[in-house]
Amino acid sequence: MAAIRSEMSLELLALHASASFPGANSMNFLNEVANHFPDAISFAAGRPFEGFFDIQSVHGYLATYREHLLTKSGYDEATVLRTLMQYGRTKGIIHDLIAAHLDIDENITVDPESIVVTVGCQEAMFLTLRALRRTADDVVLAVLPGYVGFAGAAQLADMTVLGVKDSTAGIDLDDLLVVLDRAEAAGRKPRACYVTPDFANPTGISFSVQTRNQLLRIAEEHDFLILEDNPYGMFYGDNGYLPTLKALDRTQRVVYLGSFAKTGFPGARVGYVVADQRVHTGGEHTELLADQLAKIKSMLTVNTSPIAQAIIGGKLLQNGGSVRLASVRERQIYQNNLHRILTGLATRFPPGTVPSVSWNTPTGGFFLVLTVPFTVDDDLLTISALEHGVLWTPLHYFYGDGLPRNRLRLSFSHLTPDEIDTGLDRLAAFVRKYSV
Secondary structure, X not given: OOXXXXXXXXXXXXXXXXXXXXXXXXXXXXXXXXXXXXXXXXXXXXXXOOOOOOHHHHHHHHHHHXXXXXXXXXXXXXXXXXXXXXXXXXXXXOHHHHHHHHHHHHOOOOXXXXXXXXXXXXXXXXXXHHHHOOOOOEEEEEEEOOOHHHHHHHHHOOOEEEEEEOOOOOOOHHHHHHHHHHHHHOOOEEEEEEEOOOOOOOOOXXXXXXXXXXHHHHHHHHOOEEEEEOOOOOOOOOOOXXXXXXXXXXXXXXXXXXXXXXXOOHHHOEEEEEOOOEEEEEOOEEEEHHHHHHHHHHOOOOOOOHHHHHHHHHHHHHOOOOXXXXXXXXXXXXXHHHHHXXXXXXXXXXXXXXXXXXXXXXXXXXXXXXXXXXXXXXXXXXXXXXXXXXXXEEHHHHOOOOOXXXXXXXXXXXXXHHHHHHHHHHHHHHHHHHOO
């Protein structure tokens, strides 16, 4: 008689390190807190405004792209059906429309073949890091605090992240040079530096044109790539927008990471990467870095949903290829919300009063950072939700070390003006209670 076997179990430490990566629990925790306290007003979620979501527009975008394939591309009905519903081209089917959008909106002129359409920007990050990481000596630099998803992508790619200090300019370039020198002295190879120059998550800070040009110069002098992530650049303020690093780049140092999660809608899960750097493949022959990323993608997600791409493509076509034009209503909402929250904070925490609370003043985007006279962590966030009915994000999530700090991120993108006012009243009561 065969012996009865016990149920199979695995040790967490026997799994890949990404399974126990602290940042992997951050979104789960925040979602659970929000689900447990549905009546709490959330300054935690960095989500786009939902007031313009419309299922009929989705059908309209799909129809527009279908018509585009029939008329502009000269496809017959069978080819259109196959393009939309069959396995698709690994690099994507709307690469030409994305290239046109970049030219129109960002003054970025690239070959459509240098674009890989990805499953959100998260895949674009992973593909790029996976391609750059050849040995354990290869490292990537990133501004801290910064987007936790990038640290997660690096963890999946087995690539060490070296933190660079932030500053009021968005990045501390002196510290960047120190980190570069230290890495090179230790025999490490800095392959790239990840930055969000426009309204960064979590700080909302933007780089000046001078800082952008200095960073490009440092990248050339120290021979590394810049990974430019730009999810919030379209949501600028009255001072207008600044040129992207990619638009300023003259030596192909910038790999540009894009997404339609904020300017289209997150559910489509459509992002992209512009990787126009040349890769020597032997002798005189070269290929685009995008070609190498496509090879990796073919073994990961095979292709990005053609239906989802068609919906985004239809939205681009309906707006003359301009995401800027397509985002006018949303930009106004975010600007109004930003002004509302800044005015509201100033009213509730006047200068020179107790408790001493301060905040930065972004000119666009989704976020700002509040500094309070006590440290905040997950336990205090739960208390804030339970006792005061307001949610926010502890800044330790953006450092990845779990260490409590006296700073928290406020997101204002998806709230109504009344929700902002009520949420700030609750937040003020919470801060006053724990400042004693």
